[in-house]
Every structure is written in C-alpha cells, then in structure tokens.
Amino acid sequence: MKWFRGRSLVDVVGIGLVLAVAVFSLVLLVAPSIIVVVISFDTRAYVTFPPAGFTLRWYKAVFEHGELVEAMLNSLQVGLTVTVLCIVLGVPTALACVRGRFRGTTALSVFVLVPHMVPGIVLGVAVLFAGALVGVSPSIWLQSISITVFIVAVMVRTVQSRLMRLDPALEEAAANLRATPFQSLRTVTFPLLMPAILAGAVFTFVEGFDNLSVAIFTHGFRDRPLPVELLALVQYTSSPIVAAVSGVQIVLAIAALVVVSTSIGLDKVNE
Amino acid sequence: MMQGPAGPSNTVETTAPVLGIGAVGKRFGATRVLQNFTLEVAEGEIVTLLGPSGCGKTTLLRCVAGFWEPNGGTIEIDGQDIVDVPVNRRPVGVVFQSYALFPHLTVARNVGYALRMRNRPRAEVAQRVASVLETVSLTGFENRYPSQLSGGQQQRVAIARVLVMEPRVLLLDEPFNALDAKLRGAMQVELRQLIKRLGLTSIFVTHDQEEALTMSDRIAVMSGGKIEQVASPDEIFDRPATAYVADFIGVSNFWETQAETGHVRLPDGQTVMTDLTGGVKVMTRPHNLRLGPPEAGPWKGTVSFHRNVGPLIEYHVEASDGNVIRVSAMRQERDRPVKDRSQVSLSVIDPASCSVYPG
Ligand SMILES: Nc1ncnc2c1ncn2[C@@H]1O[C@H](COP(=O)(O)OP(=O)(O)OP(=O)(O)O)[C@@H](O)[C@H]1O
Numbered sequence: 217m218k219w220f221r222g223r224s225l226v227d228v229v230g231i232g233l234v235l236a237v238a239v240f241s242l243v244l245l246v247a248p249s250i251i252v253v254v255i256s257f258d259t260r261a262y263v264t265f266p267p268a269g270f271t272l273r274w275y276k277a278v279f280e281h282g283e284l285v286e287a288m289l290n291s292l293q294v295g296l297t298v299t300v301l302c303i304v305l306g307v308p309t310a311l312a313c314v315r316g317r318f319r320g321t322t323a324l325s326v327f328v329l330v331p332h333m334v335p336g337i338v339l340g341v342a343v344l345f346a347g348a349l350v351g352v353s354p355s356i357w358l359q360s361i362s363i364t365v366f367i368v369a370v371m372v373r374t375v376q377s378r379l380m381r382l383d384p385a386l387e388e389a390a391a392n393l394r395a396t397p398f399q400s401l402r403t404v405t406f407p408l409l410m411p412a413i414l415a416g417a418v419f420t421f422v423e424g425f426d427n428l429s430v431a432i433f434t435h436g437f438r439d440r441p442l443p444v445e446l447l448a449l450v451q452y453t454s455s456p457i458v459a460a461v462s463g464v465q466i467v468l469a470i471a472a473l474v475v476v477s478t479s480i481g482l483d484k485v486n487e
Numbered sequence: 488m489m490q491g492p493a494g495p496s497n498t499v500e501t502t503a504p505v506l507g508i509g510a511v512g513k514r515f516g517a518t519r520v521l522q523n524f525t526l527e528v529a530e531g532e533i534v535t536l537l538g539p540s541g542c543g544k545t546t547l548l549r550c551v552a553g554f555w556e557p558n559g560g561t562i563e564i565d566g567q568d569i570v571d572v573p574v575n576r577r578p579v580g581v582v583f584q585s586y587a588l589f590p591h592l593t594v595a596r597n598v599g600y601a602l603r604m605r606n607r608p609r610a611e612v613a614q615r616v617a618s619v620l621e622t623v624s625l626t627g628f629e630n631r632y633p634s635q636l637s638g639g640q641q642q643r644v645a646i647a648r649v650l651v652m653e654p655r656v657l658l659l660d661e662p663f664n665a666l667d668a669k670l671r672g673a674m675q676v677e678l679r680q681l682i683k684r685l686g687l688t689s690i691f692v693t694h695d696q697e698e699a700l701t702m703s704d705r706i707a708v709m710s711g712g713k714i715e716q717v718a719s720p721d722e723i724f725d726r727p728a729t730a731y732v733a734d735f736i737g738v739s740n741f742w743e744t745q746a747e748t749g750h751v752r753l754p755d756g757q758t759v760m761t762d763l764t765g766g767v768k769v770m771t772r773p774h775n776l777r778l779g780p781p782e783a784g785p786w787k788g789t790v791s792f793h794r795n796v797g798p799l800i801e802y803h804v805e806a807s808d809g810n811v812i813r814v815s816a817m818r819q820e821r822d823r824p825v826k827d828r829s830q831v832s833l834s835v836i837d838p839a840s841c842s843v844y845p846g
C-alpha cells in the first residue's frame with residue numbers, strides 16, 4: 217500500500233526512525249561539541265553562550281598552563297603505552313584464539329573479555345587495593361597496565377573477527393610456496409590483519425588517552441593524566457580553558473576517525 | 488633409491504615412480520578417512536582421484552602436501568620418504584580449490600612469492616616470473632591485483648605461482664569448481680596440454696567424471712577412503728572392475744541373475760563367459776543395447792521415455808521384469824524415434840562387452 221508520496225508505511229516509519237536517531241545524536245553529541253568549540257574561542261573569561269568575540273587566548277593559555285601540558289603529555293604516554301601493550305598482547309592472543317590447535321581457545325577468548333565487562337571504577341578500585349596489598353603504589357605504569365587489561369579485549373576482538381574472515385588456505389598456500397612459519401606471518405597474515413590492527417590501535421589509544429574511571433584510582437600522584445586534571449580544573453574554575461582543552465581533544469578524535477575510516481577503506485581496495 | 492651402475496644402461500630411474508604412496512591411513516578421532524591407500528604416479532603422469540563427496544580425496548592431497556600428517560604409511564618422492572619433511576620443504580605444488588591468491592599482492596608478486604621466500608636474487612625472480620606468466624598467457628597482467636582478474640585468469644595465476652618453483656609433484660584440488668561450465672571445458676583441455684608440455688607429475692582431484700575422463704592418464708576411482716580401481720579412462724569406462732565403478736562412471740544397466748557353469752545367460756538368450764558361480768550382476772552400457780520390433784526376441788519391454796542428446800537418442804525401456812533399461816542409439820535425421828509407450832524387444836549387441844560381477 218502506498219502511503220506517502222509513493223512510499224509504504226514501513227518505509228515512512230523507517231525513514232522517520234533514521235531521522236529521529238540522526239537528530240538525537242546531533243543534539244546529544246555534535247551540538248555540545250560545537251558549543252564547546254565556540255566557547256573555546258570566546259573572549260570572556262567565563263562560560264556563556266552565545267560568545268562575545270573571537271580569541272585564541274584560551275588555546276595559548278592551555279599550552280602555557282604547565283600542569284595541563286604535563287597532563288596532556290602524561291595521557292599521550294599512557295595512550296601510546298596502552299596501544300603498544302595491546303598490540304603486543306592482543307594480536308598473538310587473537311591468533312591463538314582463532315588458529316590455535318590447543319584445548320581452551322574458546323575459554324581464552326571469553327577470559328580476555330571479562331575485564332572489559334567489569335565497570336572501570338570496580339577495576340580501578342580493585343587494582344588500587346590489590347596493589348596496596350603487594351606493595352605496588354599507583355603510578356603512570358600501573359595506570360597504563362590497568363587500562364591495557366581493561367581495553368585489550370577490543371584489540372583481540374577486532375583482530376579476531378578479521379582473522380576469522382581470512383581464508384585459512386592463504387597461510388597453507390604460503391607454506392606450500394616455501395615460506396617458513398615466520399615468513400608466512402610477516403608476508404601474508406600481518407599485512408592482511410593490518411587494517412584491523414590499525415583500527416584496534418586507534419580505539420586503544422583513545423581509551424588510554426581518555427580513560428577516567430580506571431585512571432582516577434591508579435594514576436601516579438605526580439603524574440596526573442588529562443581527564444583527572446580536567447576534572448580537578450572544572451571543580452575550581454569555569455574558564456573557557458577547559459573548553460579549549462576539549463577543542464584540542466575533538467581535533468584528535470577527528471584525526472583518529474580519519475585514520476580508522478581510511479584504513480578500512482584501504483582494506484576494501486585490495487579485496 | 489635403488490640404482491644400477493651409472494651410465495646409459497641405468498634405466499631404473501626413468502621407470503621408478505616419482506610419487507609413491509604406500510598404505511597411507513588417516514583417522515579423525517574414530518572415523519577412518521583413508522585406509523591402506525596405495526598409489527604410484529609415474530614421471531609426467533596425470534592421475535585423477537575420482538569419487539563422491541567425502542571419500543577422502545582432499546584428505547589424501549593434504550597428506551601429500553604436508554598440511555596433515557598421515558596415521559601410518561609412507562609417502563615417497565623420488566624414493567625419499569617425505570612424511571617427516573615440513574610443508575615448506577616438500578617439492579610439491581598445490582593449486583587450491585579457492586586458488587588462495589594473496590589479495591594484497593599483485594599478480595607478479597603472487598607468482599614470484601616462492602622465489603622471494605627462497606631469497607633468489609631480484610633479477611632472477613623478475614626473469615622467471617616473466618617466463619612463467621608467458622607460459623600461462625598472462626603477460627601484461629603483472630600489476631593487477633587478484634580482485635581485478637576473471638575467474639579463469641585467477642586460476643592461471645594460481646597455476647603460475649606453483650609452476651615457478653618447478654615442483655616435482657603438482658596437486659590440484661578441484662581447480663575448476665569456481666568456473667562456469669563453458670569456461671571449465673576450455674580450461675580442462677588447456678590445463679591438460681600445459682601439464683603434459685611441462686611433463687609435470689600430477690594428482691588431480693575431482694568428483695566430475697567427465698572432467699576425469701578429459702584430464703587423466705589414469706583414473707583412481709575411490710570409495711570410502713579406498714581405491715576401487717586404477718586404470719586408463721578407456722579401461723575404467725569399458726572394463727569397470729567392480730559394480731561400484733561401473734555405477735559411478737557413465738550410465739550403466741544392471742540385472743541380477745544366476746550363473747550357470749562357466750557362463751551367464753542374458754535376458755535376450757545370448758551368453759557371456761564367466762568364472763563366477765551363483766548369484767551375479769551383469770552390467771552393460773546403453774550403447775551396447777539395441778531396440779527391435781516386439782516379435783524379434785524374447786526380451787520385451789515398453790519405451791517409457793526418450794530424449795534427444797545431440798548425436799545420440801536415449802531411451803528408457805521398462806522391461807517385462809520391471810527393470811528400467813537405458814538404451815542409446817546414434818540419431819539419424821531421417822529416422823523417426825521409437826515413440827513412447829511402444830512395445831519393443833531388447834538385444835545385446837556384443838555380449839563380450841558385458842561385465843559380470845558377484846551378486
Ligand atoms: N578436520 C577434520 N576433522 C574431522 N573429519 C574430517 C576433517 N576433514 C575432513 N574430515 C572428514 O573426512 C572425510 C573426507 O573428507 P575429504 O575432504 O577428504 O573429502 P573429499 O573426497 O575431498 O570430498 P569433496 O568432494 O566434498 O571435496 C569426510 O567425511 C569429512 O567429514
């Protein structure tokens with residue numbers, strides 16, 4: 217039955233729902249981001265809307281604010297450490313789960329997921345208490361390792377799903393064509409997994425950079441990460457400097473999205 | 488390897504099989520997939536494994552290639568047992584059913600892969616890749632990716648990639664499955680000619696009997712992990728060793744009867760010599776039967792169906808004993824086919840071409 221300009225009822229409802237979701241995400245995600253960015257260029261020293269003028273003062277202030285810069289560098293370090301650890305631990309785990317010939321591959325792939333299911337706060341508190349018991353105090357390394365435990369599942373899952381779609385005959389062909397197991401990994405498996413590893417790396421980096429729930433309990437006393445520093449900052453000030461930090465993060469997030477979408481795009485070109 | 492004294496009189500080497508599979512078994516848990524499998528393939532010979540789905544053809548290839556380890560038995564190439572040789576050191580090339588081309592590498596890099604893994608100098612790789620691509624008529628496609636090729640071209644890349652390492656034994660697992668029927672026929676002839684020209688010792692797997700008849704020097708008909716018969720395509724077709732082989736290859740008519748001393752009486756009154764006694768099964772092909780007017784002989788029936796298959800006309804005749812017998816005759820344009828539901832008599836053209844099996 218045609219209902220509205222030649223469309224059926226299902227179509228109309230479907231299009232309506234899509235529009236609703238689009239408006240919803242626009243309002244909840246994009247609009248606040250735009251407002252934050254607009255505020256970050258405002259000339260006035262307190263958060264208001266609409267802005268009174270344009271200035272780069274707050275961005276300058278961010279980079280002159282010693283603690284904020286240090287916090288950003290700390291978060292950058294955590295993000296990179298988490299990414300490297302997730303690649304080093306996650307990729308072999310995914311390989312073992314999918315290609316492994318031993319008992320317990322299913323158990324392993326479920327086990328990896330568990331920390332990700334636990335709320336970050338619970339994990340953070342648990343690490344803090346357990347650390348205290350064995351005499352390990354919070355530090356940037358404890359924070360990095362805790363976030364790695366929390367997020368490594370994302371790397372494992374991303375690589376795993378790609379690996380499951382790879383024809384096992386490719387690796388057999390490599391072996392038949394004289395490749396040693398190591399050569400086969402280097403020339404066939406890894407290049408074909410690269411888009412997945414890259415996508416996983418972006419997700420884990422963002423988590424390492426941005427995580428608050430685990431970080432708040434595990435970060436080093438003198439090495440505050442950015443989210444913790446920002447939390448402290450908004451408690452005591454309401455200057456657009458916080459908005460400027462958010463502006464920097466939004467730019468980073470967009471860059472990450474571009475990396476992910478082009479890496480997945482490249483993936484399609486060769487298949 | 489056993490060898491006579493060196494010199495021109497040394498003929499042992501040329502007659503020894505290139506590939507010798509001896510009593511190979513393969514189990515998965517409790518299921519025996521291969522049992523006591525024995526086969527020898529001579530230099531330059533193409534042997535086809537033909538059998539129904541699940542009879543163990545792929546399993547045997549995977550054991551020879553080294554992807555799976557057999558549970559007992561020997562696999563020898565040029566007299567050397569290779570069961571303990573790792574996959575990447577076996578002088579064996581595999582053409583996979585899915586081709587398994589590397590999607591991230593160009594045609595040239597796919598084809599040169601084996602040489603690069605062996606660290607051959609660049610110039611040599613380039614020269615050998617070019618020459619192999621010429622052999623399979625793919626010159627000019629060097630920089631394409633597999634996804635930019637047709638199915639037939641992909642298959643030729645898969646073959647070129649294996650040829651470049653000059654394997655002693657070539658293994659092909661249903662390499663035509665991904666092609667459409669017309670291309671398949673052309674590629675079968677092309678591939679057979681190529682393999683013959685290069686003199687490659689090959690095992691070819693298929694469950695398509697026509698493909699087997701086209702491609703093979705010898706056919707090994709398999710059933711349940713064992714070989715029923717190994718012989719030339721003609722012999723397999725004309726003299727099937729067992730009722731199973733007769734049934735599997737081509738169209739066959741069976742009837743059950745009792746053997747008398749030294750011979751079997753056919754329904755039309757003629758006799759076939761046999762050493763068997765008691766209950767037997769007699770088999771003959773449709774082209775060894777002839778239709779006649781109903782009063783011409785004792786073996787009577789009714790035509791239940793006929794169809795034109797190009798140069799032949801094929802009849803289904805319901806015999807008076809209830810058997811449906813298939814008869815084929817050359818089709819002549821001026822002849823009218825025998826109409827459905829007409830009464831006919833059947834007779835065997837050449838009784839010596841009938842096969843007799845234990846019942
Ligand atoms: N990894 C495995 N584990 C258990 N059983 C297996 C395994 N691989 C194969 N089989 C069994 O072994 C038997 C033979 O399989 P195989 O693949 O060799 O058959 P095939 O002759 O190649 O059949 P097709 O014509 O369908 O390719 C089948 O019954 C199959 O179920």
Ligand SMILES: [Mg+2]
Binds near residue numbers: 544545546660
């Ligand atoms: Mg198979």
